[in-house]
């Protein structure tokens with residue numbers, strides 16, 4: 001295996017992480033409840049952390065105008081107006097760090113209105129841990145391979 | 156002149172795999188295109204038209220950013236294209252079509268395309284003052300503008316004001332100062348384009364440098380009867396790196412020997428060029444790296460308070476938020492100290508560690524400056540990661556504003572009401588991780604080469620690079636954390 005192949009292999013690892021994590025789980029589910037307030041231009045709390053397989057119920061309110069609560073990867077798509085209260089329930093099937101986005105133009109910073117749903121596996125954010133491991137591996141291996149051979153400096 | 160014909164396969168393999176360098180002027184079509192006097196005019200003019208609509212929309216269009224052509228075109232389309240395609244592949248190709256200095260050029264040249272007989276430059280044609288003949292003005296202008304990023308990307312009128320001011324400045328500075336002084340020493344866009352163009356896969360270089368040395372007339376810089384010579388205040392015959400070459404092709408047109416090549420080359424080649432390395436240039440690298448981190452956190456992170464800080468007009472009604480100006484002061488402090496002190500400061504510590512590991516005579520300043528060039532690939536990767544979701548998530552705003560650029564309720568193309576729906580949001584993090592991994596590989600590759608330049612001894616070079624490699628990995632992990640942490 002030459003250098004180029006090895007690097008290609010390393011680069012393909014990030015794609016392997018989600019594959020690996022999606023087949024290896026045997027979730028036992030807990031029902032988790034969260035009170036989330038959407039406001040211009042954030043969710044409070046900004047980050048929700050659950051375990052894979054959990055049933056998640058979010059009681060969503062708005063502190064000002066109409067906002068959305070959209071998690072593409074989990075098919076969650078809800079909106080909430082001021083004074084309203086919405087109950088959203090979904091199952092955290094996939095592991096990963098998913099963005100919660102506002103789907104209703106709610107003011108100037110609307111495109112930046114982002115929250116985060118982290119679905120862990122047994123209390124670990126495996127996507128982050130996995131990618132960090134890959135990055136370290138990529139770093140160390142490229143150092144070793146590139147450092148091994150003295151390449152002529154072309155100018 | 157050699158006129159080899161290249162197959163598409165060869166061209167692709169040169170571009171993607173960098174098997175060999177490849178001169179585009181060997182292809183008749185490109186040669187004729189680049190040498191055609193009307194080429195630059197023909198690409199600037201349509202772009203200028205878009206620019207007029209952008210500025211117009213900024214001033215008269217809806218104040219809602221994501222429904223206004225100005226914000227959507229500049230901060231979604233242009234930014235994405237620039238950071239993910241134009242700069243990494245095509246260097247400063249943007250500068251070829253940039254509308255900002257167009258009027259300045261045309262004024263100085265007293266015309267749009269041709270050089271008249273008995274031509275004389277319009278304006279004073281003065282040199283730029285030497286105390287500021289460096290990147291510091293650009294660095295500070297850029298940081299100043301960067302402080303207002305939240306307003307810029309969300310309030311169309313702020314984008315309009317910025318672009319119009321740059322346009323006016325670009326035109327006015329062309330009168331007292333020679334050629335593109337604005338682009339070299341003022342333009343905030345030019346600063347980071349120049350920096351990251353060092354990594355790009357395209358370059359203009361002399362084919363035969365000795366021919367240039369012996370050629371007295373030097374039309375590439377002085378101009379000829381039919382061409383103006385390099386407007387960028389550089390000497391193309393001695394060109395070694397991309398930073399200040401705007402790919403305007405004026406030198407290609409001027410050279411009587413056709414001695415300039417427009418080459419496809421391997422990524423990052425310029426990072427190893429020793430000449431012109433300086434603190435002002437590498438500070439740009441630190442500024443851009445710090446801003447990538449800060450901007451990802453502000454615009455794509457879950458931290459509402461961070462966004463509130465940057466949003467100076469924000470009047471919070473919540474007890475946990477700071478009032479507009481107080482928050483903005485914190486935001487400005489974060490941006491300026493992050494870019495000017497924290498990022499370079501931490502890197503400096505790693506450079507000191509590197510120096511402590513070996514018994515070399517190299518000064519810490521040299522180590523700091525030279526190793527800073529290894530930050531360019533990972534920094535660019537961070538920006539690619541930052542820019543990827545911008546288009547994947549928000550593409551619908553682009554088609555919406557095409558139908559209704561000013562937000563006045565038009566529906567020109569019937570695309571006004573295409574609903575917001577991200578495409579492939581689930582793969583975005585993996586593109587980001589991949590970009591960071593590729594950036595890291597290039598940073599390490601060039602870091603090792605840089606280390607070999609600084610330290611004669613091979614063993615020392617590798618040892619001295621260890622702290623830098625750790626820094627590069629930490630930066631990569633920071634990006635990963637911001638993306639999927």
Ligand code: SF4
Nearest residue numbers: 250253255338342345
């Ligand atoms: S330096 Fe700035 S003004 Fe000049 S061509 Fe490039 S982007 Fe345009």
Ligand SMILES: [Cu+2]
Nearest residue numbers: 067102106113
């Ligand atoms: Cu919202």
